[in-house]
Amino acid sequence: MKNLLTLGSALFLTVNAFGQSVSVKQDTTVVFDQNPHKVITNGFWDNWFIGAGAGYGIFFGDHDKQMEFKDRLAPNFDVNIGKAFTPSLSVRAGVSSYKVNGLTQNHGDVKPAHSTGERYDKIDWDGYWLEKQEFKFYNIHADVMFNIVNAIGGYKPERFYSVSPYLSLGWAVVNEEPKQKEVTAGIGLYNAFRITKGLDLTLDIRGTMANDRIDGDVGERKQDGNLSALLGLTFKLPRQTWDRPSTTTITSKYDDTELNALRDRINQLANDNDALRNQLANAKTQTITNVEIKKQMLAAPILVTFPINKSTVSTEARVNLGFFAKVIKEAREDIVYKITGYADKGTGTPEINERLSKARAQAIYDVLVKEFNVPTSQLQVDHKGGVENMYYNDPRLSRSVITISDLLQ
Template identity: 60%
Template sequence: MDLKRDTVITVSSDRYAVQTNKFWDNWYIGAGGGALIFFGDHNKQQKFGERLSPNFNFYLGKSFSPGVGIRAGISGFKIVGLTQNGSHSTGEQYGEIPWEGFWLYKQEFNFYHIHADAMFNVTNLVAGFDEDRFYHVSPYLGLGWMVSRDEPIEREVSANIGVLNSFKLSKGLDLTLDVRGSMVNDRFDGELGGRRNEGFMAASIGLQYKFNKRNWSKPITTTITYDDAEFLKILDQIKKLADDNESLREQLAKARDTTITNIEVKKNMLAAPILVTFPINKSTVSNEARVNLGFFAKLIKETSPDITYSITGYADEGTGTPTINERLSRERADAIYDVLVKEFDVNPKQLKKHHKGGVANMYYNDPRLSRAVITIADILINE
């Protein structure tokens, strides 16, 4: 007899709760272009517009959660400024008034900047994840390696901080505004001056594409309910069989297996029902249970071959999740089936396997007796 059951799936309403995705989910790439302004020893003598130079960037990133991720990228192109010692000079003098007898010359050199950033999506961290949100702001910080490509070549470790602003265009595509500040050693432009450090501020507009899986799923709770009338009917049938068998009543009362001896076998007999219990979260058949199963198998083989027996696995509803209990009850039924067929040569055609997941206390209000497998002749419970 199969139990009727209803399954209710509930999606969490907690805006901060999400399921963890696989490693290859939530990756993205981006690219953009804009301008940067370099802060060197003499650049403040220039007009603002003369200090700007083009800048491009490309990056690959991954989000570990809606609020935290990492990315690695490369940016750069050209830096312009002023030099006094002639480093990276274009040869063009700047201005007509010398500074303490020294002239300043225009400076220009190419560079690239490799960097890795830790990303923090403040919008999701504060307001919770929303797949349809239009705007996200993500501050970041990180380290990099900045290299000037023209002589004199300098290579310096950089410290970086910035803000990535993203605007949703579609499920997979965002428009981005990336503002980054980077700081390196004073010698990067080939000239040591009064600064301890120098660096640049860059802003770029670009596009960011997110690979599948792009979003985050809410946690789901599955609740399974059974038809109480049918369930109680089965329990009542099992109880009546237990009451008619002294050895089984003793086994249930002591929560242990009882050895069956001195059985007279007749062809029209049925093998008496047998119950095997298991420890919490286990599906291993003990040696004591195997002894009883051996007697049980002998009866099956020496009585009518037309009789079939149901092997039904159960788990204790009070421990474990519905998913775990469903698996445990199935594995326990499989274990008893394997012992009867593989160890004691019972005909598989006489056995049927079932599993009922987690159930409430079936006997004597003792949850240990619900972590069990019951094997019984089918004809005794057919209606």
């Protein structure tokens, strides 16, 4: 009867130990959504751009329509900085510099606003005349831009051309006498032609309106305006791409060879169990005089972590090692426990990590043997040098020592 109980305990431990040794392989598959209308909004510091442009504009004042078109053309400039929040929505802020070539009326005693003093002689006037007008003003503006190509066709990073209508609000300043400061509003059409991943050629067509006072010549018009066309460059700062939404699938696979071996072992244990039942049935009339129960307890694996570049065992870890040592000494004496030291591969050179992992394993060995009297015959020391993040992608858990019994490996 004593032999039957001992065999039953051994079979139970064998099943558990073998079951824990089956390897599990995990395959991770990441599938990106190919819908061009779906992207992940990037962080605040992504998708910034800086632009500059130069071209010509034409001003619409009270008398400018009397001037020939070519005489009204004047240079315009703009610099701006902006950010795209989605492939279809961007904002930017900038400063535009406008020169105005126009006409102002000479009333005799009143000095015309921004007049050059030169009479415009390409038209005839009876009793009064018009003089040429020149001045500059600056428009500090903020624009909201809608990329209709991306909105309709979806985001495509290699697209050559896109067009963005925009709305603008600004503040115009004339620093020449008579000085003026006026709120401006405008609309525009921003055309972008891709040169490289980080550079676009742009054509910016902008219409800006302000109060009739801005040119110092108040007439029947309620608003004056400026129409400009600027050719420029836009530099796109890193990072400019938009990530696609993705789905991650993790598939777990068991090793077929180990599974087959486990099935064979289970069948063998089932046969042994039937044999035990028969022996127990035959032993019902026997008197049990001595029952021996062997200690089958195992110490669970233990992990001790260390600070960077250290192999000193902390007080807290020593307490846990004390409990671990107590279980080792109360369990079977033929069980060997393997002490394996590790270091973080991302910190230090391979030579330092080799030395450090060995020192950490030896430190745990010394605590178990010298402080808690664990037999040296039950301990085996090993070290692995620097390793990648072993658990939870956390480098701190790689600066460690793991102690485990040979039955659980």
